[in-house]
Amino acid sequence: MSQDHHSPLSVRDQWARYHVNQALIKTYNKFRPSPGSGPGRPLEGHDELPEPPRLDFPISPPTDTPPKICIIGAGAAGLFAALLFDYLNETVAGFKVQYDIFESGATVGGRLYTYNFSETAHDYYDVGAMRFPDNKIMQRTFCLFDFLGMQQVTEKIPPIGSIIPYSMQGVNEPWFFNGINQTGTYKSFATSATDNDPFQMNFDSSQPIPPVALQSAASVSPDVVLQYAIEPYIDALKLNPADGWKLLMTIDGMSTSQFLAVKPSIANPTAPIMPPFNYNTIEWLETFGGGTNWYDQAHSETVLEYMDFNYSDSTKWWCIEGGAQQLAIKMAAKLTNQSSISYGSRVTGVDASLPGKATIQLNGQWQGAYAGVFNSTTMGCMQQMDLSKAGLTYGQKQAIRALGYGASAKVGMKFSEPWWRTKFGINNGGLGHSDLPIRTTVYPSYNLYDSEQDSAVLLCSYEWQQDAQRISTLISSSSDHQTAVAEEQPLRELVLRDLALLHAYQPGTNWTPEEVYLYIQPLCKDHYAHDWYHDDNTYGAFAFFRPQQFGSMWPYIIAPSPSLVMIGEHASNHHAWVVGALESAVHGVHGWLKQNNFPGAQDAAEVMESWTEPTPQNPFGGLPPFVSMDQRKWQAAFGLLRYEKFRDNLAKGKQGAK
Helix, strand or coil: CCCCCCCCCCHHHHHHHHHHHHHHHHHHHHHCCCCCCCCCCCCCCCCCCCCCCCCCCCCCCCCCCCCEEEEECCEHHHHHHHHHHHHHHHHCCCCCCEEEEECCCCCCECCCCEEECCCCCCCEEECCCCCEECCHHHHHHHHHHHHCCCCECCCCCCCCCCEEECCCCCCCCEEEECCEEEECCHHHHHCCCHHHCCCCCCCCCCCCCCHHHHHHHHHCCCHHHHHHHHHHHHHHHHHCCCHHHHHHHHHCCCEHHHHHCCCCCCCCCCCCCCCCCCHHHHHHHHHHHCCCCHHHCEHHHHHHHHHHHCCCCCCCEEEECCCCHHHHHHHHHHCCCHHHEECCCCEEEEECCCCCCEEEEECCEEEEEECEEEECCCHHHHHCCEEEECCCCHHHHHHHHHCCEECEEEEEEEECCCHHHHCCCCCCCEEEEECCCCEEEEECCCCCCCCCCCCEEEEEEEEEHHHHHHHHHHCCCCCCHHHHHHHCHHHHHHHHHHHHHHHCCCCCCCCCHHHHHHHHHHHEEEEEEEEHHHCCCCCCCEECCCCCHHHHHHHHHCCCCCCEEECCHHHCCCCCCHHHHHHHHHHHHHHHHHCCCCCCHHHHHHHHHHCCCCCCCCCCCCCCCCCCHHHHHHHHHHHHHHHHHHHHHHHCCCCCCC
């Protein structure tokens, strides 16, 4: 299966299908009859799969009682799956599925989490997801907004839950790197800087940053140098039906750091500079391009992300009035059965050994008789569960243990006035950039029309990867807010001191760091810090695929079984985005229906197949294109075969499925 430059699919979806196909071929050869007992030869990586077989359903015969499923987690994926079942219940004759939702936290949302300092308007910040670009990839998310009545507005006092403009870039953005302050866009100060090195980071004559790299960066930002390096791969993927795939496969085993350290296998004749780069140049690029160790990501992921999310200036960004958690709150309010969610209910095990009667472990007790279990938690949460009788393949077990997850931490502070507006003219959102421990500061877009005499919340520190891991050592583990605030005084002081450094010597004030600190310190009234890696409801912020992990793990994560289905952003090729969680729920529900034969199950699957794309009336429409229809049929067939083998092993006294 090679890349098709005439396909309406995105390159990222074709990449996903390629790896699904490779995994299915391996499974086909595993289940294929031994030589001499069946037709055909073992398939190879370039082969197409034959026609999918007719399915045999080992699940218990239908009863008069509608089947009930269990959904673990009331985040975006879990709630969307429940809403999808509600929609199918209403639109497919003879179809009825009930559900229980078990949420370990005290409220819905998961990583759609908004911290509220009080009930006052705009007295919050988004600890998790916080912004949404309106483009083709995010179509399902914006259709969901419409489905829930969350309208896009630009008025000064919008209703809670409405979609309002988000400013990715503001005016008078401050920068602080290597002890040097700058203001504006990178281009605005790098162009006139000596040697185009505004922060004097070219310090080592034995491993210098090439002058042409600094000159190129001054035209836009340092990110343009990375862009030069990956453009040939993007062009090949767009224009060449075979070579593009081969090229992408050659870098799938590399991290971005490793890729930038070697000479690429393809040239970019229009680029003024290309790898290999020395260590200092790679560090320089990463420092401006993401968190420390962000370049540990598989470089194939970097290339594909750039293709998907290389936004033009015309891309409009939006956020949610009242915080992103309003999306989860409105999803929960839309459920047909409002009492279906059980809070403070941590599932610690899944037993799928009885067909159609899976049980879960809750509060130390095994309970339930579920026709299926949909797990929307992270791999880290699954690792804490007893899954010895869940029917997992080793590929799935390996993913649960080894899939990379990104670290992320945020620190928000409530001030008695929006000093960044009143004193520094940062009036339109945007970011503060630094190599300080706080790394990135996010100026809010949702309170631009509030009085400058009112209190305001600032996302003072937003970090990823190693930066998040380090600052998180100062975050208290106490669940009591006042105790945490008291224990986090060193964190509070660090953040305030860093803010003072970032905003020193800015036009209009020209204050020293000490003057900035003395002004803002008494204005700080409260703070809240959160570390997603040490949150025992997540154990990480988002799936972070390292070299070879996407092709080696992801196809097994998304392979549904008749009893246990993994959903969540990690089970989509658009990981780390809300749309990925939504896509995974649609894929998981359809795959589960294809493997069950209770009344209406196959009809519901066919109805889902007839929906062409998400719409405001039906945000569930359009099966995610990262798997083809034939691949879905093979996934269903292999899921049933694996489940049958798993039960045979249990009957023989063996645990697990191979």
